[in-house]
Structure formats: C-alpha cells, structure tokens
Amino acid sequence: MTKNRELEQIIAGCQRGESESFSRLVDIYSGRFYGYFYRLTGNRTISDDLLSELFVKLVEKIGSFKGGSFDGWVFRIASNIFHDFLRAKQRGKKLLEGRKELELENAQSGKADDERGEKLQVHLGKLDGDTRELIMLRYYSQLSFKEIAKLRAKPIGTVLAKVHRGLKKLRKSME
Amino acid sequence: MSKKAEENLSELLGQFYDGPEASEVLEDIKVGDAILGENSAPVPSDELISAIKSKTAERLEQQKTVPLRSIIYHVSTIAAAILIVVGIGIMRIDKAEIKTAGIVSASLWEGLSSAEENDELVTLTAEIEEIESELVALQLNETNGNGQNRVIELEMEYIEIESDFWKG
Incomplete structure (x- = not known):
C-alpha cells in the first residue's frame, strides 16, 4: 500500500471518529510538528503544549477536511495555533514586538540537548519572525513554495526572496 | 513524494532571477536546507505522545x-x-x-315561531301596562272601595304574569 493511500485511510478513520486512526496520525506527524513548534519557540514546554493543542484541534476539525493536501491543511492549523500563542503572549502588544521578544528568548534560551542543535536555534532566533516561520514551514511541511505562498497569503516572489535571504544568512552565521 | 520534492525549483527561480543569480539562489537554498537537515530538532517525549493519544481518545x-x-x-x-x-x-x-x-x-x-313570540309578547306587555296603570291609580287613591285588597290582588296577578313571561 502506498504512503498516500495509507494516509487517506487513516484520515478516513479519523473522520469516522476512530481512536486508533488518531493514534496513528500522532505517530506520523508528532515529530514534524514538534520540530516546527520548537524551532519557532525555542522552548520545549511551550512546544509540548502547542503540539497537544494541535492534535486536540485536529479531533475537532478533521470532519471539515474535504480532501486536497492534508499537510497543507494541517500546517495551516499549526500555523494558526502558533499565531494564537503569540497573540496570547502579547496581550495587546503588536505581533512584531511579540516576535522580537520571542527572538530574544530564542537567542537566550537555555541549554539544548545538543550543542550544534542549540547553535542553530540561536541563529534562527536572529532571523525576523516572518522569515523564520516561512523557512520552518517549508522545511517541516515539505510544501512547495507555491503552496506556502497560498497558505500564508503572500506573493510567491516574496516567499521565495525571504526564504532565500533567511537561509543565506543562516548559512553565513553557522559557518 | 512531497510537494516540495516535486517542485522544479530551477524553473521557479528562473521566473524571478537571471540565469547566474538563479543558480546562486538555488545553491543558497540547498545549503540552507542541508544545514536544517543536519541539525534536527528535539523529538517529543514518549510521555507526551502517550498523553496526546489519551487526550485525543478522551x-x-x-x-x-x-x-x-x-x-x-x-x-x-x-x-x-x-x-x-x-x-x-x-x-x-x-x-x-x-x-x-x-x-x-x-x-x-x-x-318558537316569531309570530307566536310576538303575539305573546304583545299580550303580556299590554297586561303589565294595564296593571301598572291600575297600581298608579290606586296609589293616587283614584279608585274607591276595598283598595288594599285590590292592591294585593293586582300584585299577585303581576307576579303570576311575570313568572309566566320568563317561563316562556
């Protein structure tokens, strides 16, 4: 059975409310989403909470998935959850300031499990929030530039330029 | 295969950059992707996965x-x-x-037919009016003789007519 066919069956099972199918969905996606949230927040506790929130949200919303790219659909939800987290954290402040605050936290954030991994996290923290999010979205969702542009409602040229500049900056700072 | 892998990046970059610049951008993106691949993020703990599965089941x-x-x-x-x-x-x-x-x-x-009803009503009304006029005359002492007995008699007659009227 192909991976796509298998995923379709799991999604159908989830839509029927089968606990076992959700369990399999958690096994397939938890690593990618955890990485996505961790790279955006630099905090394991927050990533734990956001990942839990995502799967609970999936239980509520899976019925509204009408086909197409499941990864695109589910990463849109994950992205919204992250933005909700930023808004809650901000409590009325502007989103941009919230991102700056988060970037500072990322840069200062504690000791990572592995030194090189932490180095990447520190350098990611130096990128602006929007660029970092686009890079992480592309890396973890495995979506094309076209799909990311659609998901974030941005022109594809803007997405391309931001991801390129961000990755170039990351490459230089990591050298 | 993911959408990202399916995407022809060279062709896409060719739409936004000139030849040599497009190649340079492509190289930057590939190296950047490789750095991300080499530095994997932490994975969720088994406890977290179990907790999430329990929560979704609940x-x-x-x-x-x-x-x-x-x-x-x-x-x-x-x-x-x-x-x-x-x-x-x-x-x-x-x-x-x-x-x-x-x-x-x-x-x-x-x-009751309306004709019968009208006849009875006319008769009764006429009798009542006659008795009323006699009563007035008695009260004014217009008649002579046994006035008191006549009044009682008239009152009895009046009551009788009145009850006949309501009985129909």
Whole structure:
C-alpha cells in the first residue's frame, strides 16, 4: 500500500471518529510538528503544549477536511495555533514586538540537548519572525513554495526572496 | 513524494532571477536546507505522545456523547412543543363547547315561531301596562272601595304574569 493511500485511510478513520486512526496520525506527524513548534519557540514546554493543542484541534476539525493536501491543511492549523500563542503572549502588544521578544528568548534560551542543535536555534532566533516561520514551514511541511505562498497569503516572489535571504544568512552565521 | 520534492525549483527561480543569480539562489537554498537537515530538532517525549493519544481518545469520547445529548435535547424540545400545541388545542375545544352550549339554548328560543313570540309578547306587555296603570291609580287613591285588597290582588296577578313571561 502506498504512503498516500495509507494516509487517506487513516484520515478516513479519523473522520469516522476512530481512536486508533488518531493514534496513528500522532505517530506520523508528532515529530514534524514538534520540530516546527520548537524551532519557532525555542522552548520545549511551550512546544509540548502547542503540539497537544494541535492534535486536540485536529479531533475537532478533521470532519471539515474535504480532501486536497492534508499537510497543507494541517500546517495551516499549526500555523494558526502558533499565531494564537503569540497573540496570547502579547496581550495587546503588536505581533512584531511579540516576535522580537520571542527572538530574544530564542537567542537566550537555555541549554539544548545538543550543542550544534542549540547553535542553530540561536541563529534562527536572529532571523525576523516572518522569515523564520516561512523557512520552518517549508522545511517541516515539505510544501512547495507555491503552496506556502497560498497558505500564508503572500506573493510567491516574496516567499521565495525571504526564504532565500533567511537561509543565506543562516548559512553565513553557522559557518 | 512531497510537494516540495516535486517542485522544479530551477524553473521557479528562473521566473524571478537571471540565469547566474538563479543558480546562486538555488545553491543558497540547498545549503540552507542541508544545514536544517543536519541539525534536527528535539523529538517529543514518549510521555507526551502517550498523553496526546489519551487526550485525543478522551476528546473523541466527548464528541460521541455530544450528539446523544443533542438528540435528547431536540427530542425533549419537540415533545414540549407538541404538549403545548395539544394543550392549546384542548383549551380551544373547551371554549367551543361552551359556545355550543350557548347556541343550543338559543336554539330552543329559536324553536318558537316569531309570530307566536310576538303575539305573546304583545299580550303580556299590554297586561303589565294595564296593571301598572291600575297600581298608579290606586296609589293616587283614584279608585274607591276595598283598595288594599285590590292592591294585593293586582300584585299577585303581576307576579303570576311575570313568572309566566320568563317561563316562556
């Protein structure tokens, strides 16, 4: 059975409310989403909470998935959850300031499990929030530039330029 | 294969950059992707995965009970609406019966022909008027003789006519 066919069956099972199918969905996606949230927040506790929130949200919303790219659909939800987290954290402040605050936290954030991994996290923290999010979205969702542009409602040229500049900056700072 | 892997990046970059620049951008992106690949993010703990699975299972159970509650709620709402409609219907039927009782009583009156009714009414009215005039005359002492007995007699006659009138 192909991976796509298998995923379709799991999604159908989830839509029927089968606990076992959700369990399999958690096994397939938890690593990618955890990485996505961790790279955006630099905090394991927050990533734990956001990942839990995502799967609970999936239980509520899976019925509204009408086909197409499941990864695109589910990463849109994950992205919204992250933005909700930023808004809650901000409590009325502007989103941009919230991102700056988060970037500072990322840069200062504690000791990572592995030194090189932490180095990447520190350098990611130096990128602006929007660029970092686009890079992480592309890396973890495995979506094309076209799909990311659609998901974030941005022109594809803007997405391309931001991801390129961000990755170039990351490459230089990591050298 | 992912959408990202399917994407022809060279072709896409060619739409936004010139030849040499496009190649440079492509190289930057590939190296950047490689750096991300080499530095994997932490993975969720087994405890977290178990907790999430428990939470999703619990939420699924809650969702299953919600439709049942919803069905009970709707059924009871419909039952209440039916009871109200039936109650209102019964009240209207009672009122209709009361009206019918009135109509039956009236029909008895209507059973008399209007000619008979008019004759009796004319006779009775004439008798009452005669008695009334006699009473007035007595009160004014216009008659002589046994006045007191005559008054009693007239009153008796008056009562008799009055009760005959209401009996129909």
